[in-house]
Amino acid sequence: MNTSKIRPYLFILLVFAIPLLLIPLIKMAKSDSQLLQKPPVEQNVERLQGSYAIIIHGGSGNFTADDLSETEKLNYKKALFEALETGKSLLASGREASFVVEQVLKMLENNPLFNAGKGAVLTHEGHAELDASIMRGKDRNAGAVAGVRTIRNPISAARMVMDSSVHVLLSGRGAEAFSQAMNLEQVDNSYFITNKSQKRLKAVVDKHGTVGCAVLDTEGNLAAGTSTGGMNNKRWGRIGDSPIIGAGTWADNQTCAISATGWGEYFIRLGVAHEISALMRYKEISLTEAANQVIHKQLEELGGYGGIIGVDAFGNVSAVFNTTGMYRAYCDAQGNQQIKMFSN
Template identity: 55%
Template sequence: MLKKTLFLALFFVAGLLTVHAQKYAIVIHGGAGVMSKDKMDEKARAKYKARLNEALELGEQLLKNGAAATDVVVKVINVMENSPLFNAGKGAVFTHDGVNELDASIMEGKSLNAGAVAGVQDIKNPINAARAVMDNSEHVMLSGKGASEFAKEQGLEIVPNKYFYTERRYQSLQSLLKHERERTQKDNTGTVGCAVLDTHGNLCAGTSTGGMTNKKYGRIGDSPIIGAGTYANNKTCAVSCTGHGEYYIRLGFARDISAMMEYQNRSVTEACKKEIGKLSELEGTGGVIAVDADGNIAMEFNTSGMFRGYIKSSGEKEIAIFENE
């Protein structure tokens, strides 16, 4: 009788562990900024939501099949990098000199390993290059021509800079040059990111961007900077940011969220809201997505909208663009 009772007890515990191990969550963003329902018709909204949904569903399928968080982050971001809708990969904005320069980063929560590339002009999927830096080099960040040379050695797809051309982004640059402005609110949006909790209990986050329209002097924002635009730690959360990068760098935005969770015992939502508050105090704009070690999701921003969505193993799902949606 004792053996039977012990067996049942062990079976019950094993069942609980299995259920826990199968928990997963994925959250994505496609940029935050000033958005107006009046200026974005239903057809345009549908296009954005369809692409966000495509990315989420791919991520969920991979997670259900036991894929590692890192693999999921890369594959999901690839979907958005390959779309002209977002300011990443194919839809990257133009610099002052009329070229496209791209940045990306990725970080694993289990090992705290990380990789990034900055200012690259010919790597089709910068997030893949960031992953290669993390996995196959002793470095964390590579930039410019050196990053491209490394990507070629790794067998990643190299494309001519004209691959990234889209008429919408090109006209945005022409408008800025004509009016001699530094940037517009329109092209603050579009950076893409993904944060994942996989069925093995590991966290990972990644971010990819084309940066800021009309940027000069080799400007680099927060997206490729670990601790500013991207961060992951299995003890706390995985974070990806989008917005005016200079403010995120100054705040150490992504790492600060993790630190508040670790040292102040704040929830992931509380920490993200607190950090967005700090951003607002500096008059910076943008948003953040995060997932914690228990699969709790946060999607916070101080603009009128952020392309965003998530799916959890519990069946919860959301895709949204504007505030209070």
């Protein structure tokens, strides 16, 4: 066979075939680039310049309307309303997302209704041991404290860790020493203990509630934070998901800001908060769809319970949980506002 006659045809074939083979790779690279640049959205509209969104939770659990008196319902709604209005006012004035998260959660930590700060559930030994975390979506910087007993507002200590240290998570006495160096208010552990928390410990009532907040500020930056007293009657220095970045708290300007509440061990095993963000990023699905996949499929398959609140980069909010109740309040970027406590 005369190979010299075949060679020109082979050359022509390669010239046309190679570009055809490269087209799928070029498209794939372009698709990945677009995915990183354009966050998924719940609604097919752009966020209005200067708009903001905020969503708050006060813990989830298997409680119903019959479990609360009318006075208790009113007190919870009042506390959520006041925290929401404070957050809205700060956002409307142009305050930065992580500052708003801190201020809102300080209000809830100071309210004995919730399992965070004053009113936190107690350890087996009768102490209050508190955890908190905060994360900023703009640069994904984060801070957290765990197992602290004397810091009046753990969420402020978490923000100090984020803004004034090279660390992410400080625990126990070291976290308390750091907070003293940052001139944060210290209290005796008895400050956190209430009659309600003492009764829960004696009754060995298993309570996993936390408080959390997720925010989109007027500059388009996301932030989230979570604070808790942890699990009632906990032992051996147990730490749940609330101070774990990626499990109880997450924020990324490209996707969403998340705060979780529930049985912390399961949220840690699944990395719930980050998993929702990852599903949004790589599957290009909405916040609510991603949260439903994690809470109603992955979490339930493991036998865990709880929920999340979140806000996406366009100011859409979501509260997804597999319990009968979650204390929650929100105002989205379109100005829709609600306060709810039960699954219906």
